[in-house]
Amino acid sequence: MAELKLADYKTTVHNDWCPGCGDFGILNAIQMALSEMQIPRHKAVIFSGIGCSGKTPHFINVYGIHTLHGRVLPFAQGAKIANPDLEIIAVGGDGDGLGIGAGHFVGAGRKNVDIPYLIFNNEVYGLTKGQASPTLRLGEKTKSLVTPNTSNSVNPIALALVSGFTFIARSYSYDVKHLKDTIKRAITHKGLAFVDVLQPCPTYDDIHTREWFQGKNKPGSEKLIPRIYKIEESGYDGIIHDESEVNKKMSKILEFSSEWGDRIPIGIFYQNELVPSYHERIAENINDYFERPPSHQEISDAEKKPTARIDKILDKLQIND
Amino acid sequence: MSFSDNANSISWLIGGPQGSGVDSAANIFAKTCAKEGFHIFGKREFYSNIKGEHSYFTIRISEKPVNSHLEDVNMLVSFDAETVFRHADKVSPNGVIIYDSSLAETVLEEVPTIDFEANKRIGKLLQDSGLSQKLNGMLDLARSRGCTVYGLPYYEMIEAVGRNLDDPKLSKLSRVVNVMAISASLSLLGIKKDMLISAIKDVFGSKPKLLSSNIEAAEYAYSYINTKFDAKNIKCKITPKAVLKDYVLISGSQAAAIGKILGGCRLQTYYPITPASDESEFLESNQIINQVDGKRGSIIVVQTEDEIAAITMAIGAALTGVRTATATSGPGFSLMAEALGWAGMNEVPLVVTMYQRAGPSTGLPTRHEQGDLLFTINAGHGDFPKIVLASGDIEEAFYDSIKAFNFAELYQLPVIHLLDKAISSSIQTSKRFSNELKIERGRFKRDIDKDPSPGTAGHFRRFKLEDSPISTRVPLGTENAIFWNTGDEHTEEGHISEDPENRNKMMDKRMKKLELALEKIAEDDKAACYNFDSNTKNVVISWGSTKGAILEALEKLTEEGSKLGFIQVRLLHPFPTGTIKKFLTNARLIIDVEMNYSSQLGSLVQQYTGREIDFKIVKYNGRPMSTTEIYIALKAILSGNNERRIVLDGGT
Numbered sequence: 001m002a003e004l005k006l007a008d009y010k011t012t013v014h015n016d017w018c019p020g021c022g023d024f025g026i027l028n029a030i031q032m033a034l035s036e037m038q039i040p041r042h043k044a045v046i047f048s049g050i051g052c053s054g055k056t057p058h059f060i061n062v063y064g065i066h067t068l069h070g071r072v073l074p075f076a077q078g079a080k081i082a083n084p085d086l087e088i089i090a091v092g093g094d095g096d097g098l099g100i101g102a103g104h105f106v107g108a109g110r111k112n113v114d115i116p117y118l119i120f121n122n123e124v125y126g127l128t129k130g131q132a133s134p135t136l137r138l139g140e141k142t143k144s145l146v147t148p149n150t151s152n153s154v155n156p157i158a159l160a161l162v163s164g165f166t167f168i169a170r171s172y173s174y175d176v177k178h179l180k181d182t183i184k185r186a187i188t189h190k191g192l193a194f195v196d197v198l199q200p201c202p203t204y205d206d207i208h209t210r211e212w213f214q215g216k217n218k219p220g221s222e223k224l225i226p227r228i229y230k231i232e233e234s235g236y237d238g239i240i241h242d243e244s245e246v247n248k249k250m251s252k253i254l255e256f257s258s259e260w261g262d263r264i265p266i267g268i269f270y271q272n273e274l275v276p277s278y279h280e281r282i283a284e285n286i287n288d289y290f291e292r293p294p295s296h297q298e299i300s301d302a303e304k305k306p307t308a309r310i311d312k313i314l315d316k317l318q319i320n321d
Numbered sequence: 322m323s324f325s326d327n328a329n330s331i332s333w334l335i336g337g338p339q340g341s342g343v344d345s346a347a348n349i350f351a352k353t354c355a356k357e358g359f360h361i362f363g364k365r366e367f368y369s370n371i372k373g374e375h376s377y378f379t380i381r382i383s384e385k386p387v388n389s390h391l392e393d394v395n396m397l398v399s400f401d402a403e404t405v406f407r408h409a410d411k412v413s414p415n416g417v418i419i420y421d422s423s424l425a426e427t428v429l430e431e432v433p434t435i436d437f438e439a440n441k442r443i444g445k446l447l448q449d450s451g452l453s454q455k456l457n458g459m460l461d462l463a464r465s466r467g468c469t470v471y472g473l474p475y476y477e478m479i480e481a482v483g484r485n486l487d488d489p490k491l492s493k494l495s496r497v498v499n500v501m502a503i504s505a506s507l508s509l510l511g512i513k514k515d516m517l518i519s520a521i522k523d524v525f526g527s528k529p530k531l532l533s534s535n536i537e538a539a540e541y542a543y544s545y546i547n548t549k550f551d552a553k554n555i556k557c558k559i560t561p562k563a564v565l566k567d568y569v570l571i572s573g574s575q576a577a578a579i580g581k582i583l584g585g586c587r588l589q590t591y592y593p594i595t596p597a598s599d600e601s602e603f604l605e606s607n608q609i610i611n612q613v614d615g616k617r618g619s620i621i622v623v624q625t626e627d628e629i630a631a632i633t634m635a636i637g638a639a640l641t642g643v644r645t646a647t648a649t650s651g652p653g654f655s656l657m658a659e660a661l662g663w664a665g666m667n668e669v670p671l672v673v674t675m676y677q678r679a680g681p682s683t684g685l686p687t688r689h690e691q692g693d694l695l696f697t698i699n700a701g702h703g704d705f706p707k708i709v710l711a712s713g714d715i716e717e718a719f720y721d722s723i724k725a726f727n728f729a730e731l732y733q734l735p736v737i738h739l740l741d742k743a744i745s746s747s748i749q750t751s752k753r754f755s756n757e758l759k760i761e762r763g764r765f766k767r768d769i770d771k772d773p774s775p776g777t778a779g780h781f782r783r784f785k786l787e788d789s790p791i792s793t794r795v796p797l798g799t800e801n802a803i804f805w806n807t808g809d810e811h812t813e814e815g816h817i818s819e820d821p822e823n824r825n826k827m828m829d830k831r832m833k834k835l836e837l838a839l840e841k842i843a844e845d846d847k848a849a850c851y852n853f854d855s856n857t858k859n860v861v862i863s864w865g866s867t868k869g870a871i872l873e874a875l876e877k878l879t880e881e882g883s884k885l886g887f888i889q890v891r892l893l894h895p896f897p898t899g900t901i902k903k904f905l906t907n908a909r910l911i912i913d914v915e916m917n918y919s920s921q922l923g924s925l926v927q928q929y930t931g932r933e934i935d936f937k938i939v940k941y942n943g944r945p946m947s948t949t950e951i952y953i954a955l956k957a958i959l960s961g962n963n964e965r966r967i968v969l970d971g972g973t
Contacts, residue, residue, distance in 0.1 A: 013778050013816050042800045047637070050808070058805060058816050061780075063797050065640065066807035066817075067633065068663055074630035078637025078645075079797060081621060082588050086641070086798050107626030286608060286619040295641040295796060297618050299585030300760035306583050306723075308618060309611040313579055314753050317569040319355040 006035040013058045022173035022199030022210075023052055026120055027059055029171075029179040030089065034062065037184060039087050047076035049092030049101065051127050053120040056091050070101030073108040073117065077278075080115050083295035084279050087187065090117040095125045098134040098154050108192055109163025113278040116186035116193040119156060120173075122201035123208060130204030143206045157257035157269060160194040161250060166277075167193035168238075168253065168270040172228055173200070174210060178266065185268060191277045198228075198264070216262065231256065231267035240272040329559050330383030331510070334394045334411075335502065336404030338434065340372035345524065346499035347378030348570075348748070350507065352520035354382040355570050355750050357512050358561030362387040362869070363748040364945065366973070369595070369686040374434055375403050377973070384562045388714055388749065388869025392949035392971050395557040398506045400475055400498045402427040402456050403435055406443050407973050409459045414467040415556035418460065419505055422472030427456045471550060473505060478545060482538050497538035504539040508546035511558055517543070567753045573715045573744035574599040576751070577674060580722025582610055582620060585644045585760055586672070590623045590631040595686050596742040597648045597676040628653035632660040632673065639664075639671050640806070642765065642796025644726050646672040651680045651693050658700045661735050665705030665831065667806040667815075668784065668792070670729035670736075674722070677741040679943045688943030689742040691865050691916040695924070697737050698894040706834045708732065709894035710846070711739040713868030715749045717891075723758050724846060731763040731841070732834045733791055739893065741916075743866040743945040764793050771801045776814035780804065784813045786826055790833040835895040847897035849889045850904055852879065857886035858907065861955070862934075863914040864890045864922050867946050871914055874952035883959050885912075890922060898929040905932050912936040912958060916946060920966075937966045944972025 009031040017023050034044060044062035048054040050069035057064025067075040076090040097105055097119045108117070123136040130144025134154045141148040160168045167189040171179040179197060186193035200210045215224030231238075238253075240246055253269045283289040298307055335350065337343040344365065351361045359382040368374035379394070381387045393413040399405050402424045412418055429435065429444055444454060450465075452458035460470050475498050482501075483494050500521070507517050517539055525532040546552060571579075578600045581589065591601040601622050610618035625631045631647045639645040649657065654675050664671045675697060679690035698709050708728050712718040718740055725738040769781075776782045783804035785792045795802040805815030810827060812818045839847075852875050853860075861871055868889050875885050888904050890897070905911065905926075913923035913934045918941045923934040938954045940946050950971045957967065 011778060011780075040800075042803055043798060045797050055817070058807070061803065063803050064805040064815075065637075065797075066805065066809070068659060068808055071629060071633040071660065074625065074633040075637040078588075078590070078623075078634035078639075079641050080637075081623065081634075082638035082643045082645070083641040083796070083798060103626055104630055107630055110626075282621060286621065288617060289619065289621075292617070292619070294587035294619075294621055294638065294643040294645075295798075297587055297643075298614075298616075299587065299618075299644060300762070301614070304759040304761065305613075306585060306756060306758065306760055307612045307614055307616075308583050308585065309613055310579050310583050310754070310756060312611060313582070313607055314569050317571050317575065318753070319352065319565050319568045319570055319750065 004035060004038055004041065006031060008041065009034050009061050011059055011061045015059055017052055018203045020202040021052070022122060022201065023056070023120055025173035025176050025179065026118065026197055026199060027056060029176050029183055030056070031060060032176070032180045033183040033187065036180070037187065043085070044087045044089070045079060047072050047079070047088060047090045049096035051093040051096050051125065053091055053093040053096065070096050070099070071104065072096065073101065073104040076115050077108060077111065077113040080113050081278065081282070082293060084114065084290065084293055088115045089187065090115055092119060093133070094119055094121040094123065094135045095133040098156060098159070102134070102154070105159065106163045109160065109165045111278040112164060112166055112191045112275055114191055116183065116189070116195065118183070118195045118197055120199045121156065121196055122199045122205055124201050124204040126201050126204055140207055142204055144204045155257050156196045158254055161253055161270065165194045166191035166272045166275045167268070169194070169268040170196040170198065170266045172198045172213065172266055174213070178230065182268065189271060190273045191275060227262060227264045228266055229263060231265045231269070236267065238268040238270045240270070240274060243274055246272065329562070330381060330385070330387065331395045331557050331559050332391050332393060333380045333382065333396045333398065333506065334377055334408060335398040336375060336377035336408060337399065337401050337499065338372070339367055339370050339374050339376045342496060342499035343376050343378055346503045347380060349500065349517070349520045349524055350503040351380050351748060352523060352570055353507060353512060353517045355565055355568065356516040356519055358563050358565055359383060360386045360565070361570060361748065361750045362389060364390045364743070365746040366944065367687050375407060377404065377408070382559065384559070386750070389873050389948045390945070392947045396506055396510070398502045400502045403432050405456055405459050406432060406435060407439065409463045410446060411973070412463050412468050416468045417509060417555055417557060418463055418468055418470045419502060420456070420460065420470065420472055421475050423474060423476060425455070425457045425460070425472065429454045469555060471505070471509070473501070473545070475501060478541060482534070482541050485541065486534060486537050488534070494534060497534055500535045501538050501542035504542035505546050508543045509552045509555055511552070514540070514543050565750060568750050569753055570748055571715060571751055572599070572746060572748045573718050573740060574746070575603050576715045576719040577722045577740060578603040578607070579754065580719040581646060582607065583756055583758070584723035584726045586620060586646050586726065587618065587643050588621045588623070588635070588638045588645045590625050590635045590647045591649065592625050592628045592631050592653055594650045594653045596678055596745040597650045597653070597674070599745060600648050600674065628656040629660065632657040636660060636664050636669050636671055639669050640797050642767070646674055648674040648676065650676045650678050652683065654693065654697070654700065661707065662701035662703060662705055663808045664735040665701065665707055666808055668733040668794070668831065670733055672725045672729055672736050672738060674738045674740060676745050677739065679941070685943040687742070689916065689945045690941060690943065691741055692918065692921070692941070694739070694864070694893060694917070694921040697739060704828070704832060706732070706734045706831050707894065708734060708736045708838060708892070709739060710736065711865045711891060711893055712744065713865060713889050713891070715744060715747065716751050718744055719754050720758070727761040728838065728842070730765060731761050732838050733763065733794055734834055739865065741866050764791050766793055766795050767799065769793070769795055769799060769802045776812060778812070778814055778816055780814040782813035783815050784811065784827065784830070786813055786830060790830045790837060839895050839897065842892060844900060847892040847900045848904065849891060851875070851887040851889070852884065853886035853888070853904070855907060857884070858909040859885045859912070859959070860888060860905065860908040860910065861885050861912045861914055862888045862890065862922065862926060864893060867914050867916060870946050870948040870951050873948040874955055877952055878955060885955065893925070896925055896929045901926060902930045905930060910935050912938060912955065914938045914946070914951060916940050938969065939966065940969035942970055942972060947971050
């Protein structure tokens with residue numbers, strides 16, 4: 001098969017995101033990851049929720065399912081359970097996944113279906129003109145808020161951890177290479193992978209802007225100290241090789257997850273493939289699940305007759321043998 | 322007035338605290354009678370409770386097929402006091418009551434699970450009859466009507482069984498009291514013991530310890546009756562006429578589930594809810610599917626975190642080409658409304674099996690109602706196509722499960738299969754189901770050539786605008802057919818579009834599917850009519866599980882010289898206006914019968930056909946309509962009753 005180029009993964013659909021939006025970096029990173037992994041276009045499906053991030057699939061030239069607000073995870077899980085051969089990527093916003101969809105975030109963690117899930121985390125509801133999202137901290141006031149935020153924020157990394165996600169990472173939309181590499185790792189991970197993507201909203205979030213992330217001035221110097229740092233560079237390895245490492249690593253991850261302000265960690269906090277995926281759990285009961293998942297089963301023959309036999313079930317309910 | 326059942330049939334009832342084996346006893350009894358050659362219809366009533374509250378099971382055994390229950394009970398079987406207090410007044414003259422003789426002195430007020438309202442009602446009944454507030458008072462009341470009561474000393478009987486089994490653990494053994502009670506009743510009815518033992522083996526066959534203690538208990542109680550009482554003269558004896566060959570004893574939820582398996586459903590999602598969960602659990606226990614080609618199939622049942630996840634997960638799975646369903650009840654269906662619209666917008670075939678229960682809100686969670694008709698056909702915001710199909714009985718539930726998937730794929734839209742608590746938890750003897758059904762997948766394709774004339778963005782046109790409103794559908798993962806779905810209005814390729822012209826074309830395309838469905842769906846699936854010819858002047862119209870009770874009431878009225886026709890509407894949306902109008906052409910009197918407050922079908926009939934409903938028979942107390950009460954209400958209407966709306970209130 002001919003090699004697929006990056007351009008092959010792009011559509012010509014008009015993109016209406018604001019100029020300078022962090023979403024562009026995420027879009028590029030997804031397309032680059034798909035291209036570098038040479039995933040056949042018809043085998044990949046991008047599922048999205050609602051909001052600016054929800055439009056992402058329309059710009060990627062693979063199957064694209066733009067679902068409902070907050071419901072991207074159950075839609076995506078349904079498709080992946082029915083056909084585990086598909087390469088499914090779920091994307092959504094922070095309000096989408098951690099507000100209206102928080103119940104599904106937790107529910108998905110318990111199942112560990114083999115899909116990567118990217119949250120485009122920009123602290124606001126952009127498409128409805130900048131209301132506070134679940135990741136905006138208490139007391140913060142972006143320019144579109146009338147009064148400072150009266151709700152506290154949820155900690156996505158910690159929530160993913162306690163919900164049972166088996167891959168937890170964070171990246172930054174303006175570091176496209178890091179983000180692309182993280183997405184590739186999330187795709188290859190066996191199980192549910194969460195990538196928290198810090199994505200400044202240039203229109204509504206005037207607090208955590210691109211400039212803010214770039215750093216703060218060293219006292220008495222012009223030089224900026226970047227707020228973001230890569231945990232791998234300090235030698236951290238998030239992979240669980242043995243169940244006994246889990247507890248220790250968990251407290252480290254919680255520590256990372258609460259770092260904010262001057263130092264913001266990105267990288268792969270956690271990867272645990274020792275936990276069986278939902279598919280492996282199904283295969284415990286249905287041994288040939290991977291060879292014959294629901295999508296591969298023929299339910300009727302050439303004459304449209306059902307292939308299923310119900311006689312044994314009826315025999316059990318039969319009155320006289 | 323009551324309904325005198327002149328069929329060779331008996332109405333039997335067993336009650337007891339929830340968790341005491343009322344259901345399993347009733348199932349053994351039903352199976353025993355079926356083995357003896359009787360047709361069965363069984364109705365289950367229970368509280369929203371795990372242990373202790375009163376539950377009961379009514380079983381009608383008959384030489385003819387039966388599909389409804391009666392108000393009167395011919396034989397009341399009990400092993401606690403509450404069952405006697407609650408049901409003894411329903412036992413017909415000449416009927417039989419079996420009770421625990423050690424409870425004769427139990428005072429009404431001391432039974433903790435009889436709620437205040439029932440306590441007051443029963444207390445007043447006893448007082449007005451000048452009887453004591455004791456169980457004995459209740460029995461005296463029955464005796465005064467001509468009933469025979471049989472007191473069984475269950476405790477001593479259990480002790481004797483314990484001695485025979487050489488098992489001193491009586492507290493454990495006391496669990497066999499349910500089997501003793503049914504065995505005693507079978508002995509009185511003169512039904513052969515062999516059949517009982519065979520039914521017990523069917524139920525406990527895999528548990529040797531339980532099997533032996535239940536058989537011993539059954540044997541003991543059976544001969545206890547024979548030695549202590551003279552049952553020759555009891556009035557409610559019946560004799561079987563035939564052997565039920567190739568019959569099953571099946572519940573509505575089992576029938577619907579088996580229909581799904583045959584119909585090709587390979588993934589079902591659900592969130593636990595009464596009365597829908599039984600179906601999902603049955604599917605899960607039959608998840609490995611035998612196939613005619615020798616291959617093995619399977620159905621995956623996924624329990625989700627809520628009903629929103631259940632329907633959206635089902636839609637995701639359906640996009641991979643799998644026949645997918647979710648099953649729920651009113652409260653869960655309320656949560657599914659938004660996603661239903663997404664499926665309509667994106668033309669996704671999906672089946673929602675909707676088991677109605679009494680609403681609104683939590684309502685009467687374990688009780689019956691047909692109150693969700695208008696909500697179901699209107700569920701979701703905006704105009705989008707869906708099909709709503711309602712089954713009238715257990716057998717229809719099976720066949721309609723398959724039809725629901727065919728409709729979903731033929732017209733590429735969500736189909737709601739309306740069932741209810743009465744169908745779901747009732748049991749019936751039914752001829753083994755046929756597998757001579759076709760799987761219609763419509764314009765579904767797994768392989769496709771590259772579109773020579775792709776859409777404006779250069780992609781496959783999943784929602785191609787052409788003569789037919791049904792476009793070619795492929796599963797996710799198909800080469801040459803990459804498409805997009807979105808809840809937004811979209812182009813032929815599935816990309817967002819707010820263009821006004823495109824909007825009109827797409828709305829027209831989707832909504833035209835309803836016209837096509839009305840044109841193609843068989844008349845029998847739109848509405849069935851019974852007891853009907855072109856001269857029929859008086860017509861009963863209804864839908865869903867009232868079918869059995871209406872048919873039997875009409876049969877009786879016909880015998881008495883009053884002929885009424887019956888139209889059972891099966892396709893509720895799109896409404897089969899032409900079909901119903903045709904049936905109503907010569908009708909002079911239209912009587913709408915429904916298990917809800919507001920005569921919801923009646924309002925649809927008026928809206929679509931312009932015909933006024935002359936009389937409304939409704940019920941909303943949570944207990945299914947009996948043949949008796951429908952018969953009485955129809956009789957009142959025919960004899961000139963002026964009440965335009967009759968509210969039925971039968972049931973305990």
